[in-house]
Amino acid sequence: MKQALFLISRLHEKGNRFIVDMLKKNGMQELVPSHGDILSVLYHNEKATMKDIADKIHRTKPTVTVLVDKLEKLDFVKRVKSSDDNRITYIVLTEKAKQFRKVFEKISDELNTMFYKNLSKEEALKLDEILVKML
Numbered sequence: 001m002k003q004a005l006f007l008i009s010r011l012h013e014k015g016n017r018f019i020v021d022m023l024k025k026n027g028m029q030e031l032v033p034s035h036g037d038i039l040s041v042l043y044h045n046e047k048a049t050m051k052d053i054a055d056k057i058h059r060t061k062p063t064v065t066v067l068v069d070k071l072e073k074l075d076f077v078k079r080v081k082s083s084d085d086n087r088i089t090y091i092v093l094t095e096k097a098k099q100f101r102k103v104f105e106k107i108s109d110e111l112n113t114m115f116y117k118n119l120s121k122e123e124a125l126k127l128d129e130i131l132v133k134m135l
Contacts, residue, residue: 004134015111022107028100030074034059036104038067039093042077043101047090076100 019033037057041048048056054064068091071077076097082088116124 011115015115018111018114019107022110026103026107028103031076034067035071035076036108038064038071038091039076039097039100039104042091042093042097043104047080047092049088049090053091071097 016033041056054061080090
């Protein structure tokens with residue numbers, strides 16, 4: 001019994017391998033799965049501060065800074081000073097990232113299909129419920 005953490009870890013590894021393969025197939029091998037967390041936040045929000053992103057993806061600000069720096073070098077995001085308060089810097093998507101959204105969503109949909117393929121709808125809902133409860 002008590003294999004949940006091991007199995008969840010294996011699923012995480014399998015998911016990351018799938019994402020890396022799909023990114024390569026779509027010519028985006030410079031991205032890594034953890035960049036997806038940041039892009040997802042920004043696809044759902046017009047802009048976000050480093051703190052907002054860190055809180056939403058449950059990572060430290062230094063980790064988010066490293067990931068955002070890489071995304072900025074790849075021209076997926078840019079930093080924009082707030083017009084209301086010069087102390088605040090927002091992270092926003094570039095046109096390149098906006099054009100990548102369809103590929104991002106396709107990879108995400110295919111990952112979810114792969115992950116839940118052997119489960120009934122009821123089992124998938126129950127699994128999600130259990131995992132949320134465990135968190």
